[in-house]
Amino acid sequence: QVQLVESGGGLVQAGGSLRLSCAASGRTINSVTMAWFRQAPGKERDFVTAIGGSGGTTYYADSVKGRFTISRENAKNTVYLQMSSLKPEDTAVYYCAARDAYGGARSPYEYLYWGQGTRVTVSS
Numbered sequence: 001q002v003q004l005v006e007s008g009g010g011l012v013q014a015g016g017s018l019r020l021s022c023a024a025s026g027r028t029i030n031s032v033t034m035a036w037f038r039q040a041p042g043k044e045r046d047f048v049t050a051i052g053g054s055g056g057t058t059y060y061a062d063s064v065k066g067r068f069t070i071s072r073e074n075a076k077n078t079v080y081l082q083m084s085s086l087k088p089e090d091t092a093v094y095y096c097a098a099r100d101a102y103g104g105a106r107s108p109y110e111y112l113y114w115g116q117g118t119r120v121t122v123s124s
Contacts, residue, residue: 003025004097005115007021007118014087014122022079022096033098036081045108046092049070051072
């Protein structure tokens, strides 16, 4: 079992930056693929980014490529999402997710463990 807790969400102006954190507990996540998804009101939960267990492989949705960076600090059992050049369309609840398999799967159904989400609001 892996428990995930996100933090770092908030209100930011367009063009600004935020860093989200996802703290894992219950077991070490060294070999676990970690991901961030987001869900805007009335929309489906969309893939944002994922990172392999070693941190050497990352995957990004086209909509965030070049603006968002995923990283992990296995010693702290934590994954981060650095978001820059934020746009109003980035407004959503951001969820951290984990899966015991390799590869940056982009479907939420591929992930077994989920956090409760943290809200990000980008004002224009």
